[in-house]
Amino acid sequence: MTDLIERPVSTSDGDNVDHGTETSHHHDHHGPTGIMKWLTSTDHKVIGLSYTVTSLIMMIIGGAFAEIIRAQLVSPTSNLVSFSQYNELFTMHGSVMIYLFVGPFAFAGLANYLIPIQIGAPDMAFPRLNAFSYWLYLTGSITMLSGFLVGGGAANFGWVGYAPLSSAANSPGTGADLWICALLLTGFSAIFSGVNLVATIFYLRAPGMTLFRMPIFTWNMLVTGILILLAFPVLTAGLIMLYCDRHFGTHIYTVQGGGVPLLWQHIFWFWGHPEVYILALPFFGIVTEIFPVFSKKPVFGYRGMVFATLTIAALSLGVWAHHMFTTGAVLLPFFSIMSLLIAVPTGIKMFNWIGTMWGGKVHYSTAMLMSMGFLFTFLIGGITGIFLASPPLDFFTHDTYYVVAHFHSVVMALVMGALAGIYFWAPKMTGHMMHEGIGKIQFWFLFIGTQLFTFPLYLVGLHGMPRRMANYPINPSWQTLNEWGSVGAILIGISMVLFLVNVIYSWKKPVVAGDNPWDGHTLEWFTTSPPPSHNFLSLPPIHSERPTWDYNHPDHLAIEHNHKKQAKKSAKASAASDAS
Amino acid sequence: MEETLSQLESAQESVADRSPRTKKRALALAIAAPLLLGGCELPSFGAFHGVTKTANSTFKLWQGFNVTAIVVGGITLLAMIWAIFAYRAKDKTSIPKQTQYHIPLELTYTIIPIFIVIGLFAATVVVENQVVDEPAPNATINVTAFQWGWKFTYPGHKAVVVGQTTQSPIMVMPENKNVLINLRSTDVIHGFYVPEFNFSRYAQPGLLNTFTFNANKTGMFDAQCTQLCGLYHTLMYFRVNVVSQAKFDAWLRAKDASTTQQEVIDANSAIALENNAGVAVNPTKSNGDGAN
Amino acid sequence: MKFEGTVLTLLGVFYGLMGAVYWIWSKDDTGGVMLVGALALGLLPGLYLLWWYRRSGKRLRTEDRQDATIEEGAGVISSFPDSSIWPFVFAMGCFMGVLALVFGTWFAFPAIALGVMAMAGFTAESRRGGDI
Numbered sequence A: 001m002t003d004l005i006e007r008p009v010s011t012s013d014g015d016n017v018d019h020g021t022e023t024s025h026h027h028d029h030h031g032p033t034g035i036m037k038w039l040t041s042t043d044h045k046v047i048g049l050s051y052t053v054t055s056l057i058m059m060i061i062g063g064a065f066a067e068i069i070r071a072q073l074v075s076p077t078s079n080l081v082s083f084s085q086y087n088e089l090f091t092m093h094g095s096v097m098i099y100l101f102v103g104p105f106a107f108a109g110l111a112n113y114l115i116p117i118q119i120g121a122p123d124m125a126f127p128r129l130n131a132f133s134y135w136l137y138l139t140g141s142i143t144m145l146s147g148f149l150v151g152g153g154a155a156n157f158g159w160v161g162y163a164p165l166s167s168a169a170n171s172p173g174t175g176a177d178l179w180i181c182a183l184l185l186t187g188f189s190a191i192f193s194g195v196n197l198v199a200t201i202f203y204l205r206a207p208g209m210t211l212f213r214m215p216i217f218t219w220n221m222l223v224t225g226i227l228i229l230l231a232f233p234v235l236t237a238g239l240i241m242l243y244c245d246r247h248f249g250t251h252i253y254t255v256q257g258g259g260v261p262l263l264w265q266h267i268f269w270f271w272g273h274p275e276v277y278i279l280a281l282p283f284f285g286i287v288t289e290i291f292p293v294f295s296k297k298p299v300f301g302y303r304g305m306v307f308a309t310l311t312i313a314a315l316s317l318g319v320w321a322h323h324m325f326t327t328g329a330v331l332l333p334f335f336s337i338m339s340l341l342i343a344v345p346t347g348i349k350m351f352n353w354i355g356t357m358w359g360g361k362v363h364y365s366t367a368m369l370m371s372m373g374f375l376f377t378f379l380i381g382g383i384t385g386i387f388l389a390s391p392p393l394d395f396f397t398h399d400t401y402y403v404v405a406h407f408h409s410v411v412m413a414l415v416m417g418a419l420a421g422i423y424f425w426a427p428k429m430t431g432h433m434m435h436e437g438i439g440k441i442q443f444w445f446l447f448i449g450t451q452l453f454t455f456p457l458y459l460v461g462l463h464g465m466p467r468r469m470a471n472y473p474i475n476p477s478w479q480t481l482n483e484w485g486s487v488g489a490i491l492i493g494i495s496m497v498l499f500l501v502n503v504i505y506s507w508k509k510p511v512v513a514g515d516n517p518w519d520g521h522t523l524e525w526f527t528t529s530p531p532p533s534h535n536f537l538s539l540p541p542i543h544s545e546r547p548t549w550d551y552n553h554p555d556h557l558a559i560e561h562n563h564k565k566q567a568k569k570s571a572k573a574s575a576a577s578d579a580s
Numbered sequence B: 001m002e003e004t005l006s007q008l009e010s011a012q013e014s015v016a017d018r019s020p021r022t023k024k025r026a027l028a029l030a031i032a033a034p035l036l037l038g039g040c041e042l043p044s045f046g047a048f049h050g051v052t053k054t055a056n057s058t059f060k061l062w063q064g065f066n067v068t069a070i071v072v073g074g075i076t077l078l079a080m081i082w083a084i085f086a087y088r089a090k091d092k093t094s095i096p097k098q099t100q101y102h103i104p105l106e107l108t109y110t111i112i113p114i115f116i117v118i119g120l121f122a123a124t125v126v127v128e129n130q131v132v133d134e135p136a137p138n139a140t141i142n143v144t145a146f147q148w149g150w151k152f153t154y155p156g157h158k159a160v161v162v163g164q165t166t167q168s169p170i171m172v173m174p175e176n177k178n179v180l181i182n183l184r185s186t187d188v189i190h191g192f193y194v195p196e197f198n199f200s201r202y203a204q205p206g207l208l209n210t211f212t213f214n215a216n217k218t219g220m221f222d223a224q225c226t227q228l229c230g231l232y233h234t235l236m237y238f239r240v241n242v243v244s245q246a247k248f249d250a251w252l253r254a255k256d257a258s259t260t261q262q263e264v265i266d267a268n269s270a271i272a273l274e275n276n277a278g279v280a281v282n283p284t285k286s287n288g289d290g291a292n
Numbered sequence C: 001m002k003f004e005g006t007v008l009t010l011l012g013v014f015y016g017l018m019g020a021v022y023w024i025w026s027k028d029d030t031g032g033v034m035l036v037g038a039l040a041l042g043l044l045p046g047l048y049l050l051w052w053y054r055r056s057g058k059r060l061r062t063e064d065r066q067d068a069t070i071e072e073g074a075g076v077i078s079s080f081p082d083s084s085i086w087p088f089v090f091a092m093g094c095f096m097g098v099l100a101l102v103f104g105t106w107f108a109f110p111a112i113a114l115g116v117m118a119m120a121g122f123t124a125e126s127r128r129g130g131d132i
């Protein structure tokens, strides 16, 4: 059952509204329906939604673990959970959040849905591979969570699985094997997503959609895809070696038998640091779509933004051992300067986001509030990251709550980015608006909760509280700080409940969104909500990274938006002809 | 604040042309000195001032980073707040000027951060070289981490201090002396962390780690394992007792004369003994708490 | 093609340079080898794309041209599958495969069966729809 897909036609002059809706779909679906549709679909939109929904469920599961952890830490001697349960909980919290939520949500959920539409393509380059990659992800998630069902419990050596704690002798349980195998499945799933992203962006762009006219979200996904292809194979190889150590009697990571435990850390972080950018870049992309739309301006410094993203990709492979400063066995100055340098392109992005709002007309929609929340929270996370890039400072903050606070500032910023993306694109995906009022209340809970949660953790870390502790010394100031952290966590939890309320409310009381509710800039706002099968019946001319905006506002083209004067002229000319 | 910033920047110039080792030392001092002086009146920004020589330098570096962060982050934050509030749309439809580039501005916020970063790196290198430096030791302690406790031995002496979990063994060391630590692990990775020394280092199987402390304050300091090492990681405490050289010598002599080879030190630690996980805390009483 | 190839090649070259500096300075083989691997992973597709660009007579595709119009792209893009059960079946095979790694070899039988089925299904499917 394959279809030959033709290019969409160009939009004729004057046809301003309702593009697409008037014609019925070319090939109405002969495919299966119901659950079989879900099982067999190779449509990037169905797969993208499956990914999004699955990863959000993972976020809720991982979030539930986090709430238990925070409840345990309210008191220094709490015995809500036992030591071994506590170790399982934080291991699974980290693993679920990093491997099963943030990554898949970003590079396979929203990206799957949006990339083909943003570049004017009918689908991803390899639809069946795409479906395969979703099923690997789903089975991988089930594999990981099933650790709780087996005797001996889930994996309990931390989401980083450091050798030799993860060896058969030190962690004999089945849960550990399930963890390894889950990562094999999700690892391959990520690799296939990466292949698909890069191939789609390289080969399926619409005429005129040159690389430097791609929306920044698409750019970031391209770079994410490249980083996935560079990093994930290393992790997968490392995991296979770990499995061999555990079951086939090899001694790759064990001292007995001539192995080197440190090798695991090198391999893990050679994947792990690019991974943090694999996680972050998609969310940078999301907010870079949202700031311009709600400031009614083009993104400020488009080319600088692309340059910054590529620089991050280049540098991010040279910083892995900043997670290993305290091993005493890595080249400190090299990793220090590389990590510090990565702050420069990150800063460029920061200033470009601010520059986008500067001089604009800023609308406070929920998506925009979430993006602003992202901006502030990421500023904190980015700055504290710079401290950690200095070995002497890392020496006394490493493995304390300071580091926990650093990356929670960053990842909570990413969660805000994720929600910004949902509020922004849900109308496109479902055809219905999310409720803005509930959304804004949710934002304030999330934003205040995040700061209340991270700030005390920075302090308690500086006071010397190590991470991954089920109990802690009886010390009034530590306890107070931990209590505040838990209050923050509760607010975050409430905000997630509000999110679910909003989803249900908007589903029960649908408000039709229309094709372009936000006056969007990019191609997804040109097609219907939700888009027809294979996405477009017609396309506008593409002369900048904002084809839909240029089409709707021919008198407000970006000032100096092309490299070549020639192209600028032609853009003006054709925009003028569109308007006539 | 600006003073410290310019010091950081000048640090960058001086480090660039370092050649022989002594010259490097001198330069390092020249850079560190104003940092140290300038840092005195600054707040602690939440960190420990430190009770070893290198901990003090690390603390100054921490202050320097904080000042820079507050200046840079503050400017960014102000710009952010301004952009958010000053340009709030008053109506739904008006469209602002479609500015997309401002090359000089963009170059500015690319180049200035590069210089700041180089400055921070220079300061980092100076302090880092102090921290990892290994001067000739006056005393040596072998530290062995194991699941879930610590063992401290003193080469050339009979003293052995061993303790598990809440027993919180005590590492005795002399004040104002270079104490060389040889850190090892017998099983998994552990983290040797003394908060008030502003320092931590992994204890790793198959890998010897060495570093030097020169404590400048006597007293008992809490410490514990920071790297997840299995079930009772939470309880892997120890303490460091910094005493005068005379007391240290006396303690070593007493140990040499004593017939018990091994001393287990019960810490009366603040940790609840009846632990939820049913830790078999062994309340072995010992004869005192180190050298006091 | 040209720009795509250039981006990947340059990234690869950067990793190579960084790797050289790192390897010489640190004498750490693990990181050195991984960075050289990254060099290869950049050059492999990068140079391939550049080679392809050259082979196709340095012609720019419509999506690489600033002045291309939507009409120029008219015609068939490619053939896209509509729905297929085989990705699901194949993934179930892989799932059974990892369960075999955890719980015991007997899981390998359904794993192999599902894998073979999916493979056959994929092949038959592309033959049926493969008129491009």
Ligand code: HEM
Binding pocket: A160, A276, A277, A279, A280, A322, A323, A339, A340, A342, A343, A346, A381, A382, A383, A385, A386, A388, A389, A394, A397, A398, A399, A403, A406, A407, A410, A411, A414
């Ligand atoms: C300005 C950019 C950043 C710098 C310089 C930086 C630096 C660092 C450093 C040096 C560490 C290691 C700290 C330690 O373990 O002692 C660290 C930890 C971490 N960072 Fe960042 N970071 C930055 C941005 C990010 C981003 C964007 C993310 C996530 C998307 C992130 C996520 C993490 C995570 C998850 C850890 C903890 C890993 C663990 O479990 O040990 N960081 N960061």
Ligand SMILES: [Cu+2]
Binding pocket: A272, A273, A276, A319, A320, A322, A323
């Ligand atoms: Cu990192």
Ligand SMILES: [Cu+2]
Binding pocket: B190, B191, B225, B226, B227, B228, B229, B230, B232, B233, B234, B236
């Ligand atoms: Cu430990």
